[in-house]
Amino acid sequence: MEAAPVVTLINKRRSEIVVRWKEYMEERKDSSSIIDGRTIETTNDNFVDLIFDYLADNQSQDRLNNLMGRILALGWPLSYLTNGVHIFRRVVSTLIIESEMEKAVILDYFKAMEDLLDPIFNNLIEDATSTWENTVSIQKRALMELSAPLIPVMEYLAVMPLIGTIDTERAKLIMENLLEGVIAYRTEVVLIDITGVPVVDTMVAHHIIQAAEAVRLVGSECVLVGIRPEIAQTIVNLGIELGEFPTKSTLKKGIEYALELTNRAIVYKDKPSGLRL
């Protein structure tokens, strides 16, 4: 293989490369880093050893994947890792230039070095991004599960607490879960609690109105609760008509209202002293 002379050079000068590499790494060290010097030292040792291990073998794809797995398992920031590979390349380039070989030979060495180190760099980025993408998609799914739960509270009554931003995807889920739940639990009244929704703009309002309308079509009633004062004002400013859609300021008032609608009320067995009803 063409890379051979460069690999021989790298292996022969290993200790020298390690020293120089560490010096550069030290210079680039993030001064704000909270990690103590010894940890950095060990990690640097591990990292550079891994690169050498990889180079010592005949750099197969398997070995490369193995290398990536082990580097990423160190759990260090990607910027540190890419920086490490860059510095490795710089140190080796310096060695090649200092070798005072003929220009043509130096160019060959350079090319061979790039063939050697580029895959490490590219795979590092690819693997790290695919790990992130994976994490993001898992979290997205986890978020979706929390997205719009319909909780049956008692007979005929269910609550849907909404927390966080409502986007189109979530609005669809709200509608689906509402309709499914209303039928499954034979719910008469659903309380939609928007205490945790930071902004109610026309789109969010539109989705909630549509959901309530759909619930009305299957024979139940929606009550909007948890309307904070500032949300009430923005709804009025926007000129959104909530018209025939009953609203209550708090979940507690919503529950009382829902009980009234279904001909029930909260009755205390013995009115506890000091407790205001």
Added chain:
Amino acid sequence: MNIAPNRVEIHNEWDIVRARQSGRERAKELGFGHVDQARIATAISELARNIYLYAKHGEIIISVIDGEKRGISIIAEDNGPGIRDLRKAMEDGYTTSGGLGAGLPGVKRLMDDFDIVSEEGQGTKITAKKYLR
């Protein structure tokens, strides 16, 4: 006070959230109360959503007004299809997207100053301002 304007590019729904969060933060720093913070965030949400809905791409620029009256300025700019009938777009209940049609007139009511320039086929630029009382 000399604060660089905050630009948020709008390409997807999450950018809308980013834009209004950054607007709310800036409004809070400036000393706007809860209700005005909500108004500003909601106005940005409407403007950013319009960009996403009609023009697909554009940007929201949030800056501080530091003159006689202090306040916050929001510019929503895109190179989208533009608005054919501005007078109609400012009417309550008028919509071309099946929405509530409260967006633009709503933003005008939420803010103190509202200015819109739109050229069909060229794009739209909306400037909305809110002053500290």
